[in-house]
Amino acid sequence: MLVLAFDTATPAVTAALHDGERVLAEHTTIDARRHGELLAPTIELVLAEARATLRDVTAVVAGSGPGPYTGLRVGLMTAQGLATTLGVPAYGVCTLDALAYGSGLTEPFLAATDARRKEVFWARYADLRTRLDGPAVDRPADVPADGLPVIGAGADLYRGVLDAKGHEAPPYPYAGSLAALAVERLAAGAPLDPARPIYLRRPDAVVPGAPKKVLAPGESGRATA
Structure with a gap:
């Protein structure tokens, strides 16, 4: 077993490889604006560190959100594309x-x-x-x-509203934890969801409306009898 896991639902662009017993390699970059640029190099980095290739991967796991639309879809589309190319299953695990x-x-x-x-x-x-x-x-x-x-x-x-109560926990969902959780669930025979996004609201981007009419010089835009 060699599970490739990654998440782009938060500012953490994170990827890891897990062999079913332990995390072989993990790398994370915190950058909320460059998910699309950083994910592929991050995957290449963990593969190189583990001395593995994509052809060695037996399953792909992506964080399925919730998360901002643009970043989230980068990871899930990558998971679906890799799974199709490699002929392996792609799973989604809630980022939270x-x-x-x-x-x-x-x-x-x-x-x-x-x-x-x-x-x-x-x-x-x-x-x-x-x-x-x-x-x-x-x-x-x-x-x-x-x-x-x-x-x-x-x-x-929002520390003034949500009390962390002194617990020292990671601020982001790192891919090593994502991979380990997925491996644990697979070993227990628990069903895993497909690599599909968890959307809780409409995306920030909207389809532009119809353009306003541009009047020719001398036109008032008023109806005439």
Whole structure:
């Protein structure tokens, strides 16, 4: 088994290789604007570090969000394209699940990432493996934390509203955790979702409306009898 995992649903462009027992290589760059530029070189880097090639990969796993539309689709389209080319399955794992798994927490908590527009994507967990609620998107003040610790960059960004309570957890879902979680679920026979996006709201970009009519010189634009 050789699982290639990556996530582009947050500012962390992250990729890792897992052989079914351990993470062989992992690399992450924090850059919210260059997902498309950075993902392929990052994949090449972890393959080289592990002394593997794409033809050695037996499964592809991508973070399925939630996340901003543009970044999220980079990872998922790459996963689908690689899986088709290599003839291997492509799976999607909730990005917040990977963040939670990487925390190592065994008590109830929330995971939150930046959703922009002064909102966060969040989910509630019983422990690092068990999601109880979400994913959802809300303003920080409307997240039902109920006194629980909140991990992730969303908590760091709105620390005055979402209390991190001193827990030292990764701010982003790193690909090593994503790969390890996927491998664990596969080994347990748990079904994995296809590599499809989790969208919780409409994308920021919209289709432009019809252009306004340009009047010729001397035209007033008023109807005449």
